[in-house]
Amino acid sequence: MAKELIIHASPIPASELLFLTVVAIADTVKAANGVVIQKENFKKFSTYLEKIPSMLKALSKEDLHFSESWKNAVDGLNREVKVAKQLVSDCSSKNKIYLLINSRKIVKRLELCTKDISRAISLIPLASLDVSSGLSKQISDLCQKMLDAEYQATETDEEILGKIELAIRDGNADRSYANQLLACIADAIGIFTEHAALKREFIELKSEIENAKSRKDMAEALYLEQVIALLEKADSITSAQEKEKKYIEKRNSLGRQPLEPLQSFYCPISLEIMVDPVETSSGKTFERSAIEKWLGEGKSHCPLTMLPLDTSILRPNKTLRQSIQEWKDRNTIITLSSIKSQLQTNEEREMIQSLVKLQDLCMERELHREWMKMENYFAVLIELLGGKNREIRKRVLLILSLLAKDNEGNQEDIAQADNALESIVHLLARQIEESKLALELLLELSRSHAVRDLIGNVQGSILLLVTMSRNDDTEVTRNAHELLENLSFLDKNVVEMAKANYLKPLLRNLCSGSEDMKITMTEILSEITLTDQNKLSIMKDGALGPLLQLLLNDDMEIKKVAVKALQQLSSLPENGLQMIKEGVAGPLFELLYRHSLQSPALGEEVAVTILHLAISTTHQKADEGQISLIDSEEDIFKFFSLISFAEPEIQIKILRAFQAMCQSPSGFTIRTRLRQISAARVLVNLLELDNQPVRANAVKLLYCLTEDGDSSNFSSHVTEKCIKVLLTFIHMSDDPEETVAAMGTISRLPQDQQITQWLLDSGALQTVLACLTDRHKHASHKRYVTENSAQALCRFTVSTNLECQKRVAQEGIIPVLVQLLISGTPLAKQSAAISLKQLSESSYILSRQIKNQGLFKCCFAGREIGCPAHLGTCTVESSFCIVEAKALEPLVRMLAEPDAGTCEASLDALLTLLNSERPQSGSKVLANANAIAPMIKLLGIPAARLQEKTLMALERIFQVDEIKAKYKSMATMPLVEITQSKDSRFRSLSAKVLGQLGVLDKQSSYF
Known part of the structure; x- marks a missing residue:
């Protein structure tokens, strides 16, 4: 770390002053690049600062x-840089939550620093110094850009700040709101959501209150106190024990009698206690809805003073509102405490009245439900379920459902209360109204995985649920089926046995009953919830034959019922394959072609079933039986052509069906056929529609069509709008598969100059960089996103487009490529090496020849040392030098990769250092990087092209005597073995290298 700059009045030589300034700026840039909060803003700021030292150095070169x-x-x-450095230091060291909630202030300070530094530079007397016009303009342009610079807080930061301000203003944020807000904050600042990490950040945030007070910034101190009060409601900040302790202390301090409301709590118009009190221009306070109604009726005077009102002024009376809420909370706590004792009496009427109050409080606020848990109501309520009064039991079931809703902790606590689940399950056998409430409560409790096992183990629970699943009440049936589904994976055998009680007669009537009975059974089969085992069993026991007969019936209503049943059964791949074998696909396609336009609802049902069949062709058993859904070009054309006419929902199903078929064993044929019918043109048109799901599935199918490396057939259909849509998917989509497909399609676009320019103009380079560096988005598909991004980058690094290469370097992508060589997958490494190879091909022409240094420059900067490979001045940004980029070590390691393609890509990149005019310098660099031994080992890999490249490279490298002497013994045997090859070219190349080593005579017959 450079020493702190303190400029005294004592004279300092100009050269030293200039040097100290450059060091200070360099330190600030380095620190700014390390800031994780407002990262993009500080990166932009550092970009400005990075340009200043070179200008100052340029000034120093002038006499x-x-x-x-x-x-x-x-x-x-110097002084302005010191201010900026302090800002950077604050944003690196202060509490992350504090920095986030002050993001707007940080942005303003950053803008001020940028402008102040610009003004300081502009004070340099360029005119009197008589510097070159070019340098003067360069400095002037930078100053203007810095003066015009603007920074913005991120959308995420603004959204979080908006939520905080809304909660503080309205004062009604609950635990759920605080939990969601805290989760957003944790994600935005990059900290774990575990209790310890959040608690630590929270404690640090509290200390900032004292810091604000010490600076006499009372406004900030008050704001921080409000934010802390809001976040304290979150579960991750305050533990359940801490909340309960705080609640008990508060309850014990309140007394036992509720307080009457103050007269000021009542609205003078409605005479009701106010919820949202607002103050008018007359100084009087009213309920907002009441005074708005008053004014809306055309009255423009105060109801109390009769003075004229400024109708635009309605100021929230936050103090009064808070007082009313505190009064309500106090009385609610006292009420909750007293109700519990009332529920333990034998007076049923009083108990029902108390339960009604309790239910109202539960519905009113989530906070009230928290207080009920702290008052240990669960055990009291469960005990009431064993009573004789039906009304009491029903009220208790309703309250318990409210307590369990969307709260896994409450779900587990209720289930673990004494005899809780047994009591609730037994109520399933009561009259319908009561059993319905018990079922709803059990369904809510089953949202917790821990509770499901407990429900399934209650004696008789499964059979009672199966009985309810056949109830005439649709809602009861649906809830029973859903609950059985929740329990099936834990107690599967019992569920299957119970369901068999009605599946067997259903199958019997379906297969051998009258036509009317078959239709009825098919309707039931299409509606009930079935497990995979059920579906497999039904097909095995002969359901497909009768369903196929119904599908062929002339009556459209019967067809619809049959399609719904087939749709449910076909969702299991084994069933789908059987359906294809037995000819179900033909009638389904015919039904889709004839009726999809007239009856979109039926068309969608048929399309979903066909989609299931298509997905089944990707199952491993499809390969064993050589099963495909459609093969001929005519059938594929007919099915695909529906996309142009069908409704969006059907379009989506057809696109997904083709995606599945493209991944099936017959996928190559499907992809070829689609290319032959110019499917790409239709898909590109779909990308330009407004329907997002259609576009998403179109891009996935387009990605499939490019899988075989043939993209030439759709190059003429690609438009600039299409490219922008693809990039939008990458930026905006929450579906990782869409991101993979969009980036993969971009990576496979033809190497067309116009397409490349469209990509550059649309910000593709920045998008690729974001995909290569983003560690959070789509973590499950990070590998594929990275691989496709690295592959897409190869088009921007070709050595025939020097301007494009410069854009790549300016975006800071070269270090990212080097990092990919270290930590990427084999495919990502291969693509990264290809890009580095293409960039390195330009290094020799871009490397700046070293000039003789003047006396002043020697004193100021030391002697400049050239690049050992290119023998000139190289940097990563200016000449794309892979030596300066520290790429040699990972490239050399890649030579030992098991994948031949990866080895070849790294070898190609390394061999760019062997300039045809000066191979010796590059050879020495490779030797110093320990690359020669791994290259010799490549001779033993059975990959012809790799062997040939290695032989040609060694022939040039062994022109250097010291390298030849060092590796002669290691290279001899592999080279001798290649001379035994049947390929005459390989024998000749190997013999040449052996001749260089002095092992073979120059006149040997091998030549």
């Missing part, structure tokens, strides 16, 4: 007279 005004200007620049 200038450094006047007092020059020194004063640099002195001022």
